[in-house]
Amino acid sequence: MFRKLVSTIAASHIGFLRRYCIRTNTAKSKASNPAKCRALGQPTSETHPHLINPDEVTPLITKTEYQHRRCQLIESIMQKAIKTSEYQKNHLVIVSGASKQYMSDKIPYFFRQNTDFLYLTGCQEPDCCLVISIDESSNEPCSILFTRDKDDHAELWDGPRTHPEDVKSFFGMDRGLPMSEFEGYLRSYGRAFRDLNLWYDFVTPSQKNIHTSVCNFMSDLSNKKWENPRSLIHKLRLYKSPAEIALMQKASDITAAAFVETMSCSRPNIGENQLFAKIDYECRMRGAEFLAYPPVVAGGNRANIIHYINNNQLVEDGEMVLMDAGCEYHGYASDVTRTWPVNGKFTSQQREIYEVVYCVQEELIDLCNKCPTLDALFESMCYLLGKRLQEIGLISIQPSNTYLMKAAYQLCPHHVSHYLGMDIHDTPSINRNIKIEPGMVITVEPGIYISNNNKSLPKSYHGIGIRIEDDILITVNGPVVLSRKCPKHPDEIEKIASENQS
Template sequence: MFRKWGTTAGTSHIGFLRNYCIRTHTAKNKTNDHGKRKALGQPTPETHPHLLNPDEVTPLITKTEYQNRRCQLIESIMKKAIKSSEYQKNHLVIVPGASKQYMSDKIPYFFRQNTEFLYLTGCQEPDCCLVITVDESSSEPCSILFTRDKDEHAELWDGPRTHPEDVTPFFGIDRGLPMTEFEGYLRSYGRAFRDINLWYDFVSPFQKNIHSSICNLMSDLSNKKWENPRSLIHKLRLYKSPAEITLMQKASDITAAAFVETISCSRPNIAENQLFAKIDYECRMRGAEFLAYPPVVAGGNRANIIHYINNNQLVEDEEMVLMDAGCEYHGYASDVTRTWPINGKFTSQQREIYEVVYCVQEELIELCHKCPTLDALFESMCYLLGKRLQEIGLISTQPSNSYLMKAAYQLCPHHVSHYLGMDIHDTPSITRNIKIEPGMVITIEPGVYISNNNKSLPKEYHGIGIRIEDDVLITVNGPVVLSRKCPKHPDDIEKIASENQP
C-alpha cells in the first residue's frame, strides 16, 4: 500500500511542519572537527564495527527492515480503519520510548527500552518518541523521531546523544526533532487536522510528559477517535524475520553453553546464588548483554515454588536444582529450564519423574508438526502427563480422560507454552488460542511439582520439582528446537553434573 520510507516525506506534511514554525533538520556529515566519526547515543557501524555491519541499526537488523516494519504497521492501521464504520482519513500514531528509572537519587536501574518502540525504530536511547502521520493532504506517511535535546553538560556525564540531524541518515526515519518541540507539534497538528484517529497506548504510558501532552490534545479535539496500536504491533512481532531468528538462535546457543558450564560446576552444598552468578557470567562472556529475566535457581523442595527467585539457600546432597534462565542477545531473549541432581546422580524416584517430564516434552514438541494452538498443547500436556504418571502408579487408575487431566493439572499448575521474542512472555495481547504458524517462536515447558506438603503421594517423592523447557521455532518443515545444544536426556544430565564432583 505504501512505499518503503526513505528520507523524503510527503511535501504537504513538510509544509505543515514549516508553517507551524517547527524546525526541520537536514542531515549533516557525521564527523567532528577532528575528522573522526561522530558518536551517537548507541552503537553504530562506525563506532562499533565488531557489532554492526554497514546499514545496520542494531546487530543484524538493517535500516530497511525497520522501515518495512513501520510500513507494515501503517498498512495494518489503514486496513483496520477502512473496515471501521467511523472511517477517518487522518491518523496520528504515537509510540514512546521508555524513560530511565532510578533506584535512588541519581542511581539508575539498567535501562531497557520499550520493545514496541525498539521494534519500530531500533533506537536504544531513553526519552525518545516515534510519531507517524497519515493525513488527507499527503499521499504518503511521514515518520518523525523526537530525540533528547542537545545538552553538553548531560552528555559530559552520561555520554553522547543522537541529535535530530542524525535521525534520517542513521535510522532511515523521515525527520528528526527535539523532544522540547513535541507538545508544540501536537498542538499544531491538532489545529491543522481536526478529525484525527489517534493510535496510542493509553493503558501503559511510558513517559509522563508525553502522556500529558496527548491527553491535552484529545481534550482539544472536536472529532476524535482513539485506538491502541499495541495488538497490531504484536501481530507483526509474532512472526520473526530471518535476522530475528538468527539472533534468537544465538541467544539460545549462548544459554545452552552457559547451562553446560553451570551444571558441570555443581556440587553438594553449593549456594543457589553461586549458580546464579555462574550462569550470568557464562552468558555475558559469550556476548549476551545480560540475563533476560531474574532466574529461578531452586534447590530441593524450593523447586515447587514456580517463581522462586530468592536464590539464597544451599543445595544439599541428593537434592536437585531447577534452573530457569535465559539471556538477552541484542534485544532478543532465550528461555530455558533444566533440572539436575546436585551430586551428579538421580535417585530412583527423581529419575522416574524426570523421565516422565522428558518424554512428555518430546511428545509435545512432535505435536508442533500439526500446528496446534498453545491452549491445545496445554490440554495435550495434561493428558500425556496424567497418562504417564498413571503408568508409574502416582495417579490412580480411572477410565476418564478428564480425571487424568485434572489430576495432572494439580501437579503442573502452569501453562505449557508462551510466545517468545523480544520479551520473555512476548506479544501478550495475542491469544494462546490461535494455531501456531511458521515464523513463530514458542516455549515448551512441562513440569511435575510434588511439594513436601503433598499428602496424596508417597513420601519418597516429596520435594521433587522438575521442569524441562526449550525454545521452539515453527517452520514449514516442522518444529526446530533452538535450544537443542542444551542437553536434557537424563543420561547426559548425569554425565555433565558428575564431571567435577568432589
C-alpha cells in the first residue's frame, strides 16, 4: 500500500508546490460574497482563500486525504485484530484532541493540537474528539467528530466554533455531535455492544475530561479489551504523502532563507537573543506560524551544551555560534542546524573540525541510498568521525574500529538521526532499528563537541562545538535534501557571515 504511494512522490510533490503558489479564482470569488463566508472554528477556503483551496481542510491536504487516513487506520486495526487469538468483532476507536493550557488565570499558551488527532481529522480546535465505531451490526465504520458545544458568550470572546452540523461537509465525517453528548454516546454504545475492543491511548492522554469519561466507560464494561492505537497511527504518519512532502519542503525553504538572513546579520558581541529574534522573525515573515521548537543559539563553548536554550549570552569575536532551529508550517516541521563564525572567518582549528563534520555528513547522506536503519547510520557516523579525526591527528592511531567509534562517541554523544514530520521527534513509538524506506523524512546531524574541560585534546581546540543538520526525504531515486537551500560549505558560510561586518 505504502510502496505504491511513495513510488511517485518525487514527481508528485512538485505539483503540490505549484498548487501552493497558484490559488484558485473560485476561492477568491467565494470570499467576495459575505453570504457564503460562514466562519468555522478554523480557516476555510471561504474565509482564507490565500491559504486554502476548495475541498482542502488544511493547506494542501484535502478532505479526501483525511478520509483516506482514517480508512488506513481502520484497515490496520482490523488486520491487527484478526491476528490476535481473541478476535473481537466490535471496535471503538477514540482519539482526543488537545485542550488549551493556561500560563495564568485566563491567559492561554499558544494552542497546539495533538498531532495524532490532527493527522486523522484536520481539526485545529481545542477540546474535540474523534470516535470511530466498527461493529458487526453495520456494513461500514462510522466516524464521529465531537466538537465544542455552541456558546455565544464564549464565541464572543474566543471566536467562532465549528458546530456539529458543519462536521460532515467540512471534515468529511459521517456524523458530528456536541461534546456534551460524549458520555451519553459511550454509555449507549456500551449497552449495545458488551463485547468490544477499545482503542484508546491511556498512557499519554491529551484531554482530561475525555480521559475521565473513557475510564468510567471501561469500568462499566464486563467484557472488555484495550489496545493503544498510537503505534498504528505512527506507522501511517511515518510515510509522508505528496501533500505532506510539499508542506515539509516549504518549511525547509522558509528555514533556509531565515538562516541566510540570520548569518548575514552576525557580528562580534552580538547577543544570542538577537539571533533568536532574527530567525524567528524571518521565518514568520515568510509564512511560518512559529518556530517548531525552542531554538539552540549557542555561542562559543556553550555549543557543547547539546540542549542549550538559555540564549542570553554574547557571542564574542573569534567565537562561533551553533544554531539549531526550524519553523512549523501548517502543521509540519523543519529541523536545521548550522554553525558559523560571527566575525565571518573560521580559525584554522575551527575550519579543520568543521570540514570533518561537513565531510562526514555528506558521506552519511550518501549512505541513505542503501536505506540503512537509523541506528546503523549512527554507527557509521561514529566510525567515520573517528576515522577523520584520526587522519588529522586528534585521535591516536589504533587498528580497532571499535576504538575509533568509542573515541568518536566521546566527542558526539547524541544520535545522528530521528524521524521528522508533524513533530520534531516524529512518530516516537517507531523504533530506530527499522530500515528507512521511500516516503520517510529523517534528519542527518553529526557533530563534534570539544568543551573547555576536555583534557585529551589540545587547548587550541577547546570551546569548539559544531553540528550540521539537514532534513532528508527518502525516495526510490535516493535521498533528497529538503534543506538544500541552506548553505553549509565552509566557503559559503564565511561569505554570508562576513557580508555585514563593519
